[in-house]
Amino acid sequence: MNSHAPNIRPIIRQLDETTANRIAAGEVVERPASAVKELVENALDAGATRIDISIEDGGKRLIRVGDDGCGMSPEDLPLAMARHATSKIDGSDLLAINSFGFRGEALPSLGAVGRLTITSRADGADGAVIAVAGGKPSPVRPAAANRGTVVELRDLFFATPARLKFMRTERAETQAVAETVRRLAMAEPWVGFTLSADGREIFRADAEQGELFGALQARLSRVMGRDFIDNSIPIDAERDGLTLTGFAALPTYSRGAAVAQHVYVNGRPVRDKLLTGALRAGYMDVLASGRHPAAVLYLTCDPQMVDVNVHPAKAEVRFRDPTAARGLVVSALRHALANAGHRASSTIGDATLAAFRAEPVVAQPQRAYQMEYRPSGGAIRQAFEAQAPVLGPGFSEAPTARSEPVETAAPMDAPLGAARAQVHENYIISQTEDGMIIVDQHAAHERLVYERLKAQAEVSGIASQALLIPEIVELSEGDAARIMAIADELAGLGLVIEPFGGGAIAVREAPAMLTRLNAAALIRDILDDLADQGSSDRLRARIDAVLSSMACHGSVRSGRRMSADEMNALLREMERTPRSGQCNHGRPTWVKLNLSDIERLFGRKE
Structure with a gap:
């Protein structure tokens, strides 16, 4: 017996408009941020160039959105509060939508769950105001107003108090509203936005100019x-x-x-x-x-x-x-x-400078007028040790640092400069016209080898290996059809499949580099990707992982000494190679320190 079926035949009833609007509000207005989104989008559809938003108590007590858009006439206001009434579309083509709003649900939904007041004036018309509380509208009244519209929503969800139990803290709701406004502001650079919470401005973006x-x-x-x-x-x-x-x-x-x-x-x-x-x-x-x-x-x-x-x-x-x-x-x-080639984020250099930055510490009381500088994390001590071989008599030589003759023909005006030293048999120090660069030789060469392997695979294709015994994968007929629809794409990556009757498929060949391939698991993972996002890069990712591992083992190892010519050759190849600013694992391959920043570390510049 169906547990949802009553013992008597149910009666079909037409829900009243207030109840219908409250149900619609549950879909449209999930929290204060949802209400702000709907009201700001209405302002944008009205052609506003300035939108001011104010909230109180995270939007639960008050949401006010004012704009300088086209406004509404007194005759428009009652229609604006009617469900499925809209100026955005005529209903003839639901795909020809060029506006944010079009369903005609937002305002009546807000009026059904809160106390809503709309004050508006259009060019050539008088200002007017209409109020709706819990779905019950009041008559339209004259009002003093500038061109545009001001919408005030007070006591959100007072008519549906159960929804208030699902509200988060005031701070969390305010953050959600701010994030909503920021997202909308990023799409409309020529519109000015302000957001105030409890009388304090927390976001401002003036209208931008230009192309x-x-x-x-x-x-x-x-x-x-x-x-x-x-x-x-x-x-x-x-x-x-x-x-x-x-x-x-x-x-x-x-x-x-x-x-x-x-x-x-x-x-x-x-x-x-x-x-x-x-x-x-x-x-x-x-x-x-x-x-x-x-x-x-x-x-x-x-x-x-x-x-x-x-x-x-x-x-x-x-x-x-x-x-x-x-x-x-x-x-x-x-x-x-x-x-982008060899570019890496500028924030990496900032983090490197922070590691070198000294911490001021007050010395003994009798010498309180002087400041003693304590290196952070031993970084400066290591830097001095690395330079010891070139400092002459009186300094102990650091065995893991070598300088190279400066007669090298490598140009300092090249993006990654000219190699000057190798420290700890892994880090290349190069000099540029305006600073210095530290390169992780293994990480950099690993990316270079990886990019070469990928380029070769693109040209010659991924070699496949025929299986001695084809692997049969049992699937539903729908899944089998979905995986066979991309069979040509999989074959280009070395995975050859064909129908085997019913919902089964046969895996005939597999990529030669994937020596331990669980074909059935891979096929099901690809199907999961297809169901979730309509496509799958899983096989390509597996192949790239193997190429990356091959590149790691075939690249210059940490601990290998390199000549000046080898180091400069590595720098020049990095400048020519795509994505060389990060290794195969996403870590940076080089860090730049500007000369002006280095001089500040030593107190040469303020």
């Missing part, structure tokens, strides 16, 4: 921080009617969590598995385990190519051709990172 990339760069500097822009690469690519722009950070400027990843589709911030998976794939072999890339990407296309009507919150999208969208993101990121 797209310049305006975006200035806005992202305000929101993401100057370090992000200084350590990122511009993205600008187009394919099959899709355009991708934005900024992607260098691999060495990675994060411990996916908190600095922002993806927009036609200006709408989205959290889409397909696109976030493509972002990870673009950084596949340049990030350390457990690290996440930082990027702000804007994907634009004809509205007919993407369905934004997937969920009431409009945070999910569905592409007509998901393969094209993913392929554009992956290829654009890989191409941009390859073109």
